């Protein structure tokens with residue numbers, strides 16, 4: 001089984017960004033080097049890092065280790081029909097990226113993605129990427145731990161599929177006041193099968209003026 005840690009920046013009003021269409025990178029302005037280094041160290045400690053296609057479309061992230069000396073994890077993006085811009089940074093910088101599409105994704109789209117340097121495309125699921133199936137593929141590739149950075153829909157699906165082993169939240173001390181900004185979790189199809197699931201607070205500390213909370217499943221509590 002792959003150990004999946006979610007790692008998110010959340011504002012006081014529970015938002016993942018400053019507004020609809022805004023990049024979560026805007027939140028970096030509200031913290032300093034100590035937290036940035038720790039955050040990139042977390043990336044380096046895992047063999048893969050995942051964001052949803054929505055985050056690639058809105059933020060165009062690099063998902064590399066830059067503020068800490070360590071290896072870059074394999075970047076993983078579920079994009080059911082392969083709908084991410086061919087100009088995306090993570091398709092063009094030569095680093096390893098795996099794009100997961102569903103079985104119905106058009107062959108031409110898959111071929112265009114796979115033609116990018118160091119980009120691999122796998123098919124998992126019907127209609128939408130099946131995350132459990134994707135994890136089995138990644139396990140076969142030797143991946144044992146993964147950071148999932150968001151956004152709302154991918155995180156919701158991971159919790160719903162009970163794939164999360166650890167939650168890390170960086171509590172950004174601002175209120176956005178942006179009602180339409182993405183919240184922490186949002187179901188892809190508008191209905192949520194998540195029921196109360198209890199987590200244990202495993203650690204809590206402050207770095208660069210930002211609270212960091214780490215949760216593990218309640219059943220695994222010491």
Ligand SMILES: NC(=O)c1ccc[n+]([C@@H]2O[C@H](COP(=O)([O-])OP(=O)(O)OC[C@H]3O[C@@H](n4cnc5c(N)ncnc54)[C@H](OP(=O)(O)O)[C@@H]3O)[C@@H](O)[C@H]2O)c1
Pocket residue numbers: 007008009010015016017021022023024025027051052053054055056058059078079080081082083128129130131149150151152153154155157158182186188
């Ligand atoms: N603050 C933070 O820590 C942080 C981190 C990352 C992102 N964000 C923010 O989050 C927002 C984006 O969130 P989002 O919900 O729009 O996008 P997302 O969660 O990044 O991506 C969701 C998309 O992934 C694809 N997908 C494929 N299979 C899926 C599955 N099984 N479950 C869920 N998604 C699947 C779908 O697109 P297709 O229909 O194309 O398949 C889906 O719409 C942005 O504002 C970004 O800035 C914040």
